Amino acid sequence: MKYVVGVDIGATKTKVGLFTLDCSLVYVDAFTTPKEGDGSLIPQVIVSKVREISSKIRGEVTAVGIGTIGPLDIRRGDVVRTPNVGQASFKLKVPIEKALGVKTYVVNDCVAAVWGEYLVGAGRGSSNVVYITISTGIGGGAVVDDHLILGKDGNAHEVGHIVLDYSGRFKCGCGGVGHWEGIASGANIPKTASLLSKEWGGSKSEAFWKALKGLLTPELLFSYWASGDAFAGYLVDFLAEVNAAGIASAINVYDPEVVTIGGSIALRNPEFFKLIERKIVKYTINRVPRVLLTPLGDDAVLVGAAMVAINTPPNLVKLQSDVSDYL
Ligand SMILES: [Zn+2]
Incomplete structure (x- = not known):
C-alpha cells in the first residue's frame, strides 16, 4: 500500500499526517515547532516524525508535501527570513528529500490549503x-x-x-x-x-x-x-x-x-x-x-499539503524538479 505525508508548519505548532492516496488521514501527530537551535532542527524533527509514523504501517511513503509559514524561496524549497520562529531561515526540501529518499514539495501554508480546497474541499x-x-x-x-x-x-x-x-x-x-x-x-x-x-x-x-x-x-x-x-x-x-x-x-x-x-x-x-x-x-x-x-476546518493546510504530494501542481514540479545544485 502506498501513502503520502502532509506537513503543516505553523508558527506555534507543526502537524505531520499520514494519508492514503485517496487523501484519507490515517494517522496524525502534532508537536511544538522548534524555536531554538539552528536551521537544521526543523527538517530533522520532521524527518524523525515521518520515520516514526511510517513505522506504524505496512507499505511505503511515496512523497511528502509541506505547507509552511513563509516567506519562501520556492525554487530551493527553503523558508527565508520568517519573523515567526527563532531560526528565521531554514531549509526543508533538500534535507528532507535527502534523508527520506522521496520527492518532497514545499509551498506556503495557504497555498497548500487552497490546493486541498480545490481538489477535495x-x-x-x-x-x-x-x-x-x-x-x-x-x-x-x-x-x-x-x-x-x-x-x-x-x-x-x-x-x-x-x-x-x-x-x-x-x-x-x-x-x-x-x-x-x-x-x-x-x-x-x-x-x-x-x-x-x-x-x-x-x-x-x-x-x-x-x-x-x-x-x-x-x-x-x-x-x-x-x-x-x-x-x-x-x-x-x-x-x-x-x-x-x-x-x-x-x-x-x-x-x-x-x-x-x-x-x-x-x-x-x-x-x-x-x-x-x-x-x-x-x-x-x-x-x-x-x-x-x-x-476542512483546522486541517485545511494539512490536507492541502497531502494533496500537493498526491497530485502535485505541474508548475510546482517544474520549479522544484532539480535542486541538486543547491546541496
Ligand atoms: Zn504587512
Whole structure:
C-alpha cells in the first residue's frame, strides 16, 4: 500500500499526517515547532516524525508535501527570513528529500490549503478558488483557471498585506502601514482595540477598559460581544468591515467561484463570519462568489499539503524538479 505525508508548519505548532492516496488521514501527530537551535532542527524533527509514523504501517511513503509559514524561496524549497520562529531561515526540501529518499514539495501554508480546497474541499468542481485564513495572521492562496498561483518566489498570495487604510494609524508586523493583517489579525486585534478605544465616545464598558490597557485579546473581545458589550460591538463591526474589504479585494483580483475561509478567528466565531459575509457585496465589482467557512476546518493546510504530494501542481514540479545544485 502506498501513502503520502502532509506537513503543516505553523508558527506555534507543526502537524505531520499520514494519508492514503485517496487523501484519507490515517494517522496524525502534532508537536511544538522548534524555536531554538539552528536551521537544521526543523527538517530533522520532521524527518524523525515521518520515520516514526511510517513505522506504524505496512507499505511505503511515496512523497511528502509541506505547507509552511513563509516567506519562501520556492525554487530551493527553503523558508527565508520568517519573523515567526527563532531560526528565521531554514531549509526543508533538500534535507528532507535527502534523508527520506522521496520527492518532497514545499509551498506556503495557504497555498497548500487552497490546493486541498480545490481538489477535495468546497472548491471541488470549480476552476477558480480562493482560500483565506483569518488567524494570528491573515493569508491566502488562489487557484485561477485550474492553475495554482505561485509567483516568482512562491509568495504570490500575500493578501494579508493588501493596504486597507491610509491614515497611518495601523502598523503591520512586516513593517508596512495600513495592511489588512496589521489591522484585523488575531495578533493585532489588541493593538487595534487600544487605538480605537482612545477614539471611542460611547459608554465605558468592560471591553473598553481592557482595550485601553491593550489587553483585549480576540477571545475576550468575542466573549464581550456575545454578552452585548457596546464597545465590543463597535470593534467587532469595525473588524468585520475590514475583513469584508480584504476578502472583496481578493475577489476583485482573482474572480473566484468560491472563497473558503479558515483560521481560528473565523472558525471559532461563526457569527462573526456571518457579519463579514453580509458586508462583502458592498466592496466587490465582480459577480459575488460563494463564500463559506472551510469544510476542512483546522486541517485545511494539512490536507492541502497531502494533496500537493498526491497530485502535485505541474508548475510546482517544474520549479522544484532539480535542486541538486543547491546541496
Ligand atoms: Zn504587512
